[in-house]
Amino acid sequence: MDAGAEASPERADGGETDGGTWRFPAAKPLRLDSGATLAPLEVAYKTYGRLNATKTNAILVCHALTGDQHAASVHPVTGKPGWWDKVIGPGLPLDPARYFIICSNVIGGCMGSTGPASPNPNTRQPYGLAFPVITIGDMVRAQAMLIEALGIETLLAVVGGSMGGMQVLQWAADYPEKLFSAVCIGAAPRHSAQNIAFHEVGRQAIMADPDWRGGAYETEGVRPEKGLAVARMAAHITYLSEAALQRKFGRELQRDGLSWGFDADFQVESYLRHQGTSFVDRFDANSYLYITRALDYFDLAAQHGGVLAEAFRKARGVRFCVLSFSSDWLYPTAESRDIVRALNAAGCRASFAEIETDKGHDAFFLDEPQLDRTLRGFFAATAQARGL
Amino acid sequence: MPAAVREDFAEILRLVRPGARVLDVGCEDGELLELLTREKRVDGQGLEISPAGVSACLARGLAVVQGDGDRDLDHFPTRSFDYAILSKTLQQMRAPRHVLSELLRIADQAIVSVPNFGHWRMRVSLMARGRMPETRALPDPWWATPNIHLCTLRDFTDLTRELGIRVDACVALSGGKPARPIRPDGFLENWRSETALFLLSRAPENRPEAVPTDLFGAVALERPDVPRPPRRKAPRRRAPAAP
Numbered sequence: 001m002d003a004g005a006e007a008s009p010e011r012a013d014g015g016e017t018d019g020g021t022w023r024f025p026a027a028k029p030l031r032l033d034s035g036a037t038l039a040p041l042e043v044a045y046k047t048y049g050r051l052n053a054t055k056t057n058a059i060l061v062c063h064a065l066t067g068d069q070h071a072a073s074v075h076p077v078t079g080k081p082g083w084w085d086k087v088i089g090p091g092l093p094l095d096p097a098r099y100f101i102i103c104s105n106v107i108g109g110c111m112g113s114t115g116p117a118s119p120n121p122n123t124r125q126p127y128g129l130a131f132p133v134i135t136i137g138d139m140v141r142a143q144a145m146l147i148e149a150l151g152i153e154t155l156l157a158v159v160g161g162s163m164g165g166m167q168v169l170q171w172a173a174d175y176p177e178k179l180f181s182a183v184c185i186g187a188a189p190r191h192s193a194q195n196i197a198f199h200e201v202g203r204q205a206i207m208a209d210p211d212w213r214g215g216a217y218e219t220e221g222v223r224p225e226k227g228l229a230v231a232r233m234a235a236h237i238t239y240l241s242e243a244a245l246q247r248k249f250g251r252e253l254q255r256d257g258l259s260w261g262f263d264a265d266f267q268v269e270s271y272l273r274h275q276g277t278s279f280v281d282r283f284d285a286n287s288y289l290y291i292t293r294a295l296d297y298f299d300l301a302a303q304h305g306g307v308l309a310e311a312f313r314k315a316r317g318v319r320f321c322v323l324s325f326s327s328d329w330l331y332p333t334a335e336s337r338d339i340v341r342a343l344n345a346a347g348c349r350a351s352f353a354e355i356e357t358d359k360g361h362d363a364f365f366l367d368e369p370q371l372d373r374t375l376r377g378f379f380a381a382t383a384q385a386r387g388l
Numbered sequence: 389m390p391a392a393v394r395e396d397f398a399e400i401l402r403l404v405r406p407g408a409r410v411l412d413v414g415c416e417d418g419e420l421l422e423l424l425t426r427e428k429r430v431d432g433q434g435l436e437i438s439p440a441g442v443s444a445c446l447a448r449g450l451a452v453v454q455g456d457g458d459r460d461l462d463h464f465p466t467r468s469f470d471y472a473i474l475s476k477t478l479q480q481m482r483a484p485r486h487v488l489s490e491l492l493r494i495a496d497q498a499i500v501s502v503p504n505f506g507h508w509r510m511r512v513s514l515m516a517r518g519r520m521p522e523t524r525a526l527p528d529p530w531w532a533t534p535n536i537h538l539c540t541l542r543d544f545t546d547l548t549r550e551l552g553i554r555v556d557a558c559v560a561l562s563g564g565k566p567a568r569p570i571r572p573d574g575f576l577e578n579w580r581s582e583t584a585l586f587l588l589s590r591a592p593e594n595r596p597e598a599v600p601t602d603l604f605g606a607v608a609l610e611r612p613d614v615p616r617p618p619r620r621k622a623p624r625r626r627a628p629a630a631p
Contacts (some may be wrong), residue, residue, distance in 0.1 A: 319451070321446070340463070341463045344433075344464055344468065347468070349431075349433075349451045350451060350453065351442075351450075351451050351452050351453060352452075352453040353439065353442045353443070353452075354439075354454055356439060370439055370443065373443045374443050374446055377443055377444075377447030378446045380447065381447060381448065381449030381450075382449075385449060
């Protein structure tokens with residue numbers, strides 16, 4: 001086939017210098033783990049800093065379930081600072097003055113990359129449930145296409161927390177030759193029964209909302225806001241530790257005295273309701289279904305004959321750093337230790353630290369001095385080893 | 389070599405082969421590993437319990453795993469290192485005998501240093517004062533010491549015999565003086581040596597079998613369809629009767 005212009009990816013944005021969108025045409029489809037293909041494919045991303053002349057300072061940041069490419073820039077919908085503004089920024093462990101930092105919206109997402117709200121080329125209507133089920137591996141394959149389109153051969157680092165950490169592991173398994181280092185924070189090598197169970201609660205809440213309309217709510221002009229809010233509320237509890245909830249709210253009341261009804265009497269109720277309602281402003285219910293499914297399907301060992309170490313067999317040249325949080329019960333330290341054990345068994349160069357905190361899973365984007373010190377040290381040493 | 393190198397580090401530096409794979413158990417801030425990496429180009433890995441030590445190692449560009457020598461050695465694959473180093477902390481372990489066996493499962497040779505409780509200062513201090521000795525090698529009072537399994541040189545060599553471990557080399561270290569090669573079971577050395585540094589190994593026929601495709605990664609995942617790797621220790625020779 002002629003590798004002509006229509007087979008080449010192209011910019012599908014206003015030519016911004018700090019990100020934009022790449023469109024991969026139908027001639028270059030994304031082959032999905034399910035066997036389906038996705039085309040045309042759009043990948044939206046943001047960048048911070050400048051790529052150096054030798055193209056050796058690029059770092060890919062992978063976002064978590066409800067994150068997006070706005071890692072260190074003001075979110076266009078909420079107006080809030082980026083989700084990782086404690087780590088990316090001047091004087092921080094990932095300093096744009098030194099590194100070229102890329103963060104892309106995962107496929108299946110709702111911030112510009114192709115997802116269930118994107119137009120289905122067959123019907124010109126939003127995909128809805130016609131969108132194919134995707135995996136963490138598919139997300140990573142799309143990221144690899146973006147990195148290639150940006151003309152980058154090797155990444156100085158790929159780094160991410162939670163679902164982002166799983167993408168990091170998948171990168172190490174699928175594209176070890178493109179990585180110099182990999183930083184996996186608060187993640188797991190597979191989803192546990194408990195992880196799947198919590199996600200199922202969220203999905204059922206969305207699907208039980210009469211406005212979900214079998215996933216076709218966009219064409220019918222409604223949104224399953226109540227269901228998505230409940231899904232977020234349930235999930236949010238898993239991101240915090242019991243100690244953090246207790247310290248933050250205890251049994252504090254919203255007003256003096258009880259209402260003797262079902263208003264949000266307790267501050268923790270009001271907090272969760274706020275988390276739920278503000279979430280629906282910036283997130284799509286079908287995206288939530290698809291991305292939680294991708295997480296549930298994630299089992300890196302199963303992709304490699306049941307042996308996790310096999311996933312890292314070709315990644316011996318990659319410098320790994322695995323971090324966990326002592327109070328994270330969603331992806332507990334033991335699961336990070338499984339990763340480290342497999343890395344050791346595969347003969348990889350791996351570091352591991354458990355960050356002492358009572359803030360639970362969400363600690364990875366909160367102000368944690370030990371996390372800051374650890375990332376700072378690791379990236380500085382990595383950059384030095386790369387000759388930066 | 390800079391003059392400020394600790395005497396035991398200098399000795400370890402002398403023992404380690406260039407380019408070897410080294411595991412430093414209780415590597416603290418990574419000073420020794422950095423020295424070995426710089427001077428001997430070793431492929432180093434640290435195990436350290438304190439968060440501050442781990443951060444310091446990462447900042448030095450070293451590979452370090454946060455963990456506890458008492459608990460986490462079984463995470464390392466069999467014979468994945470040439471040397472396992474345990475510097476002055478065996479006496480602080482809950483199960484020193486198990487740790488010693490583990491070091492020689494993970495690595496072909498172990499470099500272990502132990503303070504000698506049979507040193508004359510200890511004996512004299514105990515005899516004269518009738519109290520637990522507090523010396524420059526072991527300065528803490530009994531109620532604050534981290535040392536829960538102290539031994540003499542003779543005790544230690546007895547244990548190596550019992551475990552079928554060979555002593556390939558032994559040097560005495562005493563407060564800044566140059567290292568002095570000794571016979572570890574010598575009567576006089578047990579009086580004279582403040583600290584001893586051992587290079588230990590198993591006879592080749594007693595070494596555990598290296599598992600080239602160690603299935604360790606699968607163990608924790610408990611997949612019923614995947615056979616568990618054997619976790620059995622190497623067959624040990626019965627300890628020979630003491631001479």
